[in-house]
Structure formats: structure tokens, C-alpha cells
Amino acid sequence: MRKRPIVLLLSLLISSASVQTSAKDVNKPLYKDAGAPVEKRVDDLLSRMTLEEKVYQLNQYTLGFNHNINNLGEAVKNLPAEIGSVIYFDADPQLRNGLQKKAMEESRLGIPVLFGYDVIHGFRTVYPIPLAQACSWNPALVEQSSAVAALESRMSGVDWTFSPMIDIARDGRWGRVAEGYGEDPYATAVYTVAAVKGYQGDDLSSDRRVAACLKHYVGYGASEAGRDYVYTEISRQSLWDTYLPPYEAGVKAGAATLMSGFNDISGIPASANHYTLTEILKNRWKHDGFVVSDWGSVIQLVNQGVAADAKEAAEKAFMAGVEMDMTDNCYQRHLAELVKEGKVPVANVDDAVRRVLRVKFRLGLFEHPYTKEVKQEERLLLPESLRAVERMAEETMVLLKNSDNVLPLSGMKKIALIGPMAKNRADLLGSWSAHGRAEDVCSIYDAMHREFAGKADILYAEGCDFEDESRGGFAEALDLAKKADVVVLCLGEKRGWSGENASRSTIALPSVQEALLAALKEAGKPVVVLLANGRPLELVRIEKLADAIVEMWQPGVAGGKPVAGILSGRVNPSGKLAITFPYMTGQIPVYYNHRSPAREGRQGRYQDIPSTPLYDFGYGLSYTDYKYGDLKVSADKVKRGETLTVEIPVTNAGSRDGLETVHWFICDPVSSISRPVKELKYFEKQLIKAGETKVFRFNVDTERDLSFVDSDGKRFLEPGDYYLMVKDRKVRISVE
Numbered sequence: 001m002r003k004r005p006i007v008l009l010l011s012l013l014i015s016s017a018s019v020q021t022s023a024k025d026v027n028k029p030l031y032k033d034a035g036a037p038v039e040k041r042v043d044d045l046l047s048r049m050t051l052e053e054k055v056y057q058l059n060q061y062t063l064g065f066n067h068n069i070n071n072l073g074e075a076v077k078n079l080p081a082e083i084g085s086v087i088y089f090d091a092d093p094q095l096r097n098g099l100q101k102k103a104m105e106e107s108r109l110g111i112p113v114l115f116g117y118d119v120i121h122g123f124r125t126v127y128p129i130p131l132a133q134a135c136s137w138n139p140a141l142v143e144q145s146s147a148v149a150a151l152e153s154r155m156s157g158v159d160w161t162f163s164p165m166i167d168i169a170r171d172g173r174w175g176r177v178a179e180g181y182g183e184d185p186y187a188t189a190v191y192t193v194a195a196v197k198g199y200q201g202d203d204l205s206s207d208r209r210v211a212a213c214l215k216h217y218v219g220y221g222a223s224e225a226g227r228d229y230v231y232t233e234i235s236r237q238s239l240w241d242t243y244l245p246p247y248e249a250g251v252k253a254g255a256a257t258l259m260s261g262f263n264d265i266s267g268i269p270a271s272a273n274h275y276t277l278t279e280i281l282k283n284r285w286k287h288d289g290f291v292v293s294d295w296g297s298v299i300q301l302v303n304q305g306v307a308a309d310a311k312e313a314a315e316k317a318f319m320a321g322v323e324m325d326m327t328d329n330c331y332q333r334h335l336a337e338l339v340k341e342g343k344v345p346v347a348n349v350d351d352a353v354r355r356v357l358r359v360k361f362r363l364g365l366f367e368h369p370y371t372k373e374v375k376q377e378e379r380l381l382l383p384e385s386l387r388a389v390e391r392m393a394e395e396t397m398v399l400l401k402n403s404d405n406v407l408p409l410s411g412m413k414k415i416a417l418i419g420p421m422a423k424n425r426a427d428l429l430g431s432w433s434a435h436g437r438a439e440d441v442c443s444i445y446d447a448m449h450r451e452f453a454g455k456a457d458i459l460y461a462e463g464c465d466f467e468d469e470s471r472g473g474f475a476e477a478l479d480l481a482k483k484a485d486v487v488v489l490c491l492g493e494k495r496g497w498s499g500e501n502a503s504r505s506t507i508a509l510p511s512v513q514e515a516l517l518a519a520l521k522e523a524g525k526p527v528v529v530l531l532a533n534g535r536p537l538e539l540v541r542i543e544k545l546a547d548a549i550v551e552m553w554q555p556g557v558a559g560g561k562p563v564a565g566i567l568s569g570r571v572n573p574s575g576k577l578a579i580t581f582p583y584m585t586g587q588i589p590v591y592y593n594h595r596s597p598a599r600e601g602r603q604g605r606y607q608d609i610p611s612t613p614l615y616d617f618g619y620g621l622s623y624t625d626y627k628y629g630d631l632k633v634s635a636d637k638v639k640r641g642e643t644l645t646v647e648i649p650v651t652n653a654g655s656r657d658g659l660e661t662v663h664w665f666i667c668d669p670v671s672s673i674s675r676p677v678k679e680l681k682y683f684e685k686q687l688i689k690a691g692e693t694k695v696f697r698f699n700v701d702t703e704r705d706l707s708f709v710d711s712d713g714k715r716f717l718e719p720g721d722y723y724l725m726v727k728d729r730k731v732r733i734s735v736e
């Protein structure tokens with residue numbers, strides 16, 4: 001009995017609280033309810049928006065100082081509170097939070113702005129360039145580096161990275177070859193998935209993750225003659241065989257967004273291509289995020305000759321399926337007008353806005369629009385991030401030559417360190433290095449001093465510049481070489497020689513660098529050449545003179561440390577090429593997965609140079625010796641839909657532990673359409689201790705691994721014989 005008043009009081013309190021809550025809920029729009037499903041929130045918000053507010057969501061502006069010299073940033077001031085997105089050039093969250101406050105508090109509906117940026121291989125902790133990453137054959141490292149990039153970006157005010165760049169490229173003259181994962185569609189697809197996982201994790205709303213953007217959809221890597229922004233001639237068959245697979249994998253992995261390319265795809269520019277943007281991406285692959293144009297790729301439809309003016313360009317890009325216009329204001333100026341004129345249905349605008357809002361909700365921006373302002377030391381260049389860069393860089397480097405086991409250097413008391421890259425730091429960052437700084441990088445010179453402290457003296461001379469023809473420094477360098485036991489010659493490319501708008505007519509290094517090598521040979525000492533570059537190089541003359549060559553790529557902030565470890569033997573190189581190194585530039589395009597020619601043997605060859613590349617796709621040496629056993633298949637006859645297993649034992653017959661990658665290829669020798677001479681279908685990297693044997697295994701799913709697509713993406717598995725191949729070994733299986 002005595003309990004009753006308390007119970008009554010409690011129930012009164014509870015009911016008044018629930019009255020208050022529901023009164024609050026009635027006033028709070030559904031889209032602001034964090035507990036409601038995203039689709040309901042999107043619908044609710046959309047139903048409240050005016051056409052003008054919708055159009056704002058489909059435009060991207062810029063904020064902060066733009067470092068990309070190819071793109072001129074527009075004036076920052078006076079950004080409207082309603083804008084959808086900005087490219088954020090700052091490295092700290094304050095500026096972001098300022099603009100976000102304006103959006104949240106001054107716009108009618110309080111829709112947060114989405115902040116994007118080009119975080120291509122790291123934000124401040126710069127990783128090896130993606131082409132190098134691909135040579136690691138270790139997708140776990142790619143996932144890890146992408147996760148570090150995501151953490152640094154999100155904590156610095158960036159919600160969305162314009163990465164990964166997954167354009168298949170077979171032409172080293174094209175500067176952007178550095179930004180992708182090489183020439184193979186399967187390998188690129190695997191790395192794409194790893195990058196998307198690393199950026200996005202399982203929960204985009206985490207304050208350590210960012211939305212990914214697959215770019216440049218699609219075929220940009222086929223740029224004619226390796227020039228940028230030009231036409232690409234891509235048959236539908238090649239589109240499906242070569243250029244689309246990484247995108248399909250990335251979409252399946254949940255990539256939030258894509259960026260449409262600059263290139264014209266056989267007459268229909270990528271940013272006005274309904275087939276790729278709508279029929280494939282949205283209708284078949286069911287992508288429910290959005291597509292942003294590349295910088296200016298909407299207005300450039302005028303230059304490309306498919307639109308008369310900005311208004312028509314807006315109509316074409318939008319109706320093809322580009323939801324957001326990056327910086328060129330075509331949508332801002334014309335979309336509402338196009339709707340009013342009946343040229344663009346409002347339903348399409350709604351669909352586009354819905355896609356953009358969906359990504360914003362998934363990123364948790366409505367609940368957490370601001371970035372916590374923590375000190376740089378708490379988010380950038382964290383010790384574990386730096387350790388991860390070094391570990392990755394070690395696995396990306398490719399030992400191309402090692403005559404008489406000159407490497408690792410042992411018993412050398414005097415090392416002559418020569419060349420324009422030896423003391424350089426900035427160029428080791430590579431292109432698109434976001435907020436990376438030269439001062440964060442350890443030069444080869446510093447790393448060699450540390451690595452060989454107490455073991456060898458390091459003598460230094462620059463020898464020559466990267467490209468200045470002056471040979472004034474050769475004599476000093478030669479004197480030094482004569483005094484030393486070995487010459488380590490650091491050659492390569494400046495970072496600006498690759499990346500956007502950085503095409504070169506030849507992939508050879510400037511002649512002065514090759515001449516320096518020739519001059520140093522006169523000392524009669526072994527010469528080890530270290531190469532830091534952003535593209536495959538023409539190495540035919542260097543190969544003849546060098547005793548050893550290490551392709552160290554552009555390793556980011558790890559700088560010279562990993563390569564110094566390779567020279568000392570602390571690190572056993574394990575990288576293998578993810579792109580073919582032509583014998584000479586004139587062979588381009590040259591790639592491993594080509595079709596068979598009509599005539600073989602001595603016909604169809606160049607008269608003046610060999611027809612095979614200098615270094616094949618998948619090539620790379622180690623300090624240990626791997627012996628491959630025989631291939632063993634679980635069944636040599638299978639029915640469609642069945643699986644089988646093929647194995648190969650690999651023994652480390654040397655005296656050092658090593659990481660070895662096995663590449664599994666298939667060949668379909670007779671088919672209703674011609675197929676490549678071989679196609680990579682699987683790869684695996686394992687640690688094999690000295691003396692140990694490891695078995696590498698490929699579980700073949702006949703439908704997935706032996707089928708091919710036709711020119712409209714339809715998959716076929718034809719009965720007949722197929723080969724499964726590893727190096728020079730092959731085994732035949734037949735599908736009934």
C-alpha cells in the first residue's frame with residue numbers, strides 16, 4: 001500500500017517525459033532522426049527541398065589553397081550555405097568547420113557539406129605510388145595504407161577521397177600510369193577492393209574512415225599516344241575485357257562514389273556516356289551512390305564536340321548519369337532551367353539528389369557534421385603509420401638485375417653514392433602527394449649513412465642534374481668511383497614527370513643520366529643503379545651497363561630507408577612488376593595479356609629491335625633461390641559449375657628467408673572469340689623460410705575463372721580445353 005504514491009509519481013513522470021519526447025519528435029523532421037532508416041530520411045528530406053536546393057546538392061566548389069596546377073581554384077569567399085560539396089585543400093579541420101557551421105546554421109534545411117580531396121597515396125603520411133603498391137602483390141598492405149590515409153583525412157576535415165584511381169594503363173608515356181595499379185584488370189580489381197575496404201571500413205560514419213571514389217570511369221588509361229585528355233579508341237569488347245572489371249569489383253565492394261573520366265570513349269565522352277554511367281553502373285551493377293564529374297569534364301563536352309554550350313553540356317552529362325558537377329558550374333547555372341524547360345525530368349534530379357544525400361547520411365554527416373579539432377601530432381605521421389609505410393615500400397621494390405650477386409653489398413668498405421636522386425627528398429614522394437612534405441622524407445643519402453654506419457664509408461657526388469645536359473660533374477663523380485669499392489648510382493624522374501598532364505614522348509631517362517652511368521663504368525667498379533620513377537622505363541642501355549638494378553619507385557615518406565635495407569641485405573626484395581617494361585618506347589603498347597598474332601616465329605617482328613619486352617609483367621628477382629615443383633590438379637575433366645584445385649610446391653633453396661608471389665594464369669586456346677595468350681586469375685604471396693617448401697593453391701571456379709564476357713558483358717563458359725599456368729609450367733584441363 002505504501003508504495004502506491006511513489007509508483008504513481010513515477011508513472012506520472014514517465015508519461016510526462018514521453019509526452020515531452022513525442023512533442024519534440026513531432027517537431028523534429030524525420031530526416032534528422034538518427035534512428036530512422038537512411039532511405040526514409042532521404043525521402044523525407046527530399047520532399048522538403050525546393051528545386052534550387054536540390055541543384056545546390058549537385059554542385060561541387062573548392063575551399064582552401066589549391067596545389068594542383070592543372071586546376072585553377074575559384075574564389076572561395078561567398079560560398080552559399082546550401083552547397084552540396086567542396087574540394088577541401090586545407091590540412092586542418094578549422095576551415096571546414098567554419099563552412100560547415102554556415103551550412104548547418106544558415107541554410108534552411110541544415111544539410112551538411114561533403115568535403116572531398118585527392119588523397120591518392122596518403123594524406124600527410126605519403127605511401128609509395130599506387131603503381132609501386134601493385135608490385136608488392138600484397139593487397140593487405142594496400143588496405144592498411146588506405147586505412148591510414150582515411151584516418152589522417154577524416155581527422156583533418158576530409159570525408160571523401162578521390163581514390164582509388166583504377167584505370168588500366170599500358171602506356172608508360174601517360175603520366176597517370178603512376179596513379180594506378182598497372183596493366184592487369186584482375187590485379188587492379190583485387191587492389192581496388194583492398195583500397196575500398198581500407199578507406200571505407202565497415203562503417204562510413206566512423207571518424208576514421210572516408211568514402212572512396214573509383215576513377216576515372218572509364219577507359220581514361222587508353223589515352224591515345226599516352227597524351228592526357230585525348231580521345232580513347234575502346235571497342236565494347238575491350239571495355240568489358242580490360243577496363244570495366246576493376247570498377248565492377250569496386251562497386252561490389254561497396255565504393256560509395258565514382259568519378260567520370262575526361263576521355264572520349266570511341267565517340268561518346270566518358271562524362272556523357274549513358275551506356276557506362278547508367279546502363280552498366282546503375283541498372284546492371286545497381287550502384288546506389290553517386291558519380292561526380294572530373295574537374296571540368298562537363299564543360300569540356302563542348303571542346304569534345306558533343307555539346308554546343310555549357311547548357312547542353314549540363315544536359316548531356318546529367319542525363320547520361322553524372323550526378324555531381326565538379327567545379328565548372330554547368331549544373332549550378334543550367335539545371336533548374338533545363339528542368340523548367342522539360343529537358344531534364346524532375347524525377348532524374350530527385351534520383352541524383354537522393355544518391356548524394358544517401359552518401360552523406362551513410363557518412364554520418366547529419367549527426368557529426370564537424371571534425372574534432374585535434375593537434376596534428378595526434379592524427380598525422382603517427383609512428384605506426386610510418387612503420388606501415390616502410391614495410392609496404394620494402395615489398396614494392398623490384399630487383400631487376402643482380403649479376404654475380406653483387407647485391408646485397410658485403411665486405412664493401414667504401415661506397416660511392418652518386419646521382420641526382422641521392423640527396424633528393426621531394427621527388428621520392430611522387431605525384432599527387434597531397435599534404436606530404438619533403439622534410440618528412442628520409443633521403444637515400446641519409447638512409448645509407450644510417451644503414452652502413454660503422455660498416456662502410458659513404459662518399460658522395462651529385463654527378464649530374466636530372467635533365468640539364470651539363471656533364472661538368474662527371475669527372476668528380478668518376479674520381480669518387482675510382483676510390484670506392486662499389487658505385488651506387490641514384491637515377492630517376494622528378495615527381496612532376498608523372499601524374500596529370502605529365503606525358504612524355506619517351507620513357508627513357510634523359511640522356512645525361514645514362515651518360516653518367518657510362519662514364520662511371522670507366523672506374524671498373526661494380527655499379528648498382530637505383531631507380532626512382534613513376535612509370536615503366538626504357539632501360540635497355542642502362543641494363544647493359546649496370547651490374548645490379550633496383551626499381552625503388554617513388555616510395556613516399558619511407559624515402560631511402562627500404563632501399564638501403566635492400567642494399568645491405570636487411571631486406572630481401574620481393575616486389576614483382578605489375579606493368580611490362582618495354583625494350584624500347586617504340587614497342588608501346590606492349591602488355592602480357594595480348595591476343596595471339598596471325599603469324600609467329602620470325603614474322604610480324606620489328607626489324608630493328610627485339611619484339612619482346614625487356615622485363616615481363618610479374619618479373620622480379622630475390623636474394624634467395626626458389627625452385628618450383630610440378631603443377632598438380634585435383635581433376636583434369638570438370639563440368640561447368642564445378643570447382644577444382646591446382647597446386648604447386650615452391651621450395652626456398654637459398655639461405656635467406658623470402659616472400660614469394662605465385663601468379664596463376666589461364667589460357668583459353670580455342671574459343672568463339674579470340675582470348676588473350678594468358679590472363680591472370682589469382683595470385684598469392686607467402687613467406688618461405690630458407691630450406692622450407694610451401695604449397696601454393698588456386699581453387700578454380702570454372703564459371704568465374706574460365707569464362708569470358710562478350711562485347712555487352714554477357715558471361716560465357718565454353719566447353720573445351722583450358723590451360724592453368726604458373727611461370728613456364730602448364731597443365732591442361734577440359735570443361736565438358
Ligand code: BGC
Nearest residue numbers: 068070071118162294295500
Ligand atoms: C583529376 C582528378 C582529380 C580532380 C580533383 C582532376 O584534374 O583528373 O583525378 O580527382 O582533378 O582534383
